[in-house]
Amino acid sequence: MKKAKKNSFRSISGYWIVPRVKPGKKNGFSSAWIGIDGFGNPSLIQTGTQQDYKQGKAVYYAWWEILPAPETRISYPVSPHDLMYARISKQCKNKWLIVLRNKTKGWTFRKVKKYTGPATTAEWIMEAPSINNKTTRLAHYRKMLFKRCRVNDKNPLLKPSQRGIMIQNGRIVSTPSLPGKKRDSFFVAYGGKPPLPPR
Template sequence: MVPRLTALVSGAALAVSALPAGAASVNAADHFISHQGNVSYSSNWSGYAETGGSYTSATATWTVPSVSATSSSTYSSAWVGIDGDGNSDLIQTGTESDYVNGHAEYSAWWEILPNYSVTIPGVTVKAGDSVTASVAKSSGSSWVISLADDTTGKSWSATKTYTGPGQSAEFVQEAPTVGGSQSAVAHFSTFGFRNLKVDSAGPGLVSSEKIILRQNGVDYATPSNPNSSGDGFTVSYTG
């Protein structure tokens, strides 16, 4: 993610590396994951990434997590996307669960790097809502970004231009950066990504693809192992 037009939230794509997690900047993919055995760590991503193919669509359903009060502002984003793991391209859409200025804030958004993310008009989400989101190539450089609040029946869809290589597909709970610095992770409730699809089929997730969000030696967001179908998992705040 890069800065929200309204909330000044920023982030970056994730690049595969054996180096430890690095600091974020607005216009560069300078977050890294560190591979340690069958587990990977990132300073801003928690979830799963499919790599090694040429991907043209990704879809997920999740329940918007609630956030509890914190003494300072904290942030979190749940999203589905294509690219960003191993390159600086990324097309994504998702929901925001933040605790800012003494209260919880929730919203839906879409983004294509390196441009700013944009709040989705007409879809007001809240904690506990079921949301289904997708990014899908239609033809050439035309992609359709869609997000629906299944609880309220409100939905949004738009066709955008995207020219990334489609090298990865992700299902992520992220700690974005704010004002150019890595944000503290919101204390979000445990929630699940479900009905995952990559190129219209189940992704067949395996536990070795797991990414744990670690900052300063602390694991703040940890995904579960995949379900028996390999098309879903939960994420918990563990800080």
């Protein structure tokens, strides 16, 4: 997560590899996404992939969202280990372009939408999503990689202090690594143990 002054961020992008969720006795949900805003304010524009385990079955799909509206599914296929690329960029006043590309399957989704958030934070996130205003139980997503992260088309030079863990029922359930050598990549792992950083 990067934080700055109002209207500091005009674009965010990055790659990630869709994780394979581990089967479990209970339903679990996970969202991997990039976005502008959402930290410390109610605004957010985002796009990403969903990796869920529901009713004994793994479910994978792509989506985009601008709060407070609910997510909109993208009707293209997503599978574990697919290489995804996402970019959100300001085109002109209040007009933003959302791009999500599945490099493995060869499809690209584009949408221009109105967005009036403050553009004060930029995020690359793996988390348990909220459904009906309630945070869900995080799916066991094992480990995933965000790489070639960019803000305003530049290396964000990620810092260890910008990491965020996820806690559910008093237990750490998701932990990022330190940034990689170029400071534009990191792993996120299920559980409380930080993974080693990317090389």
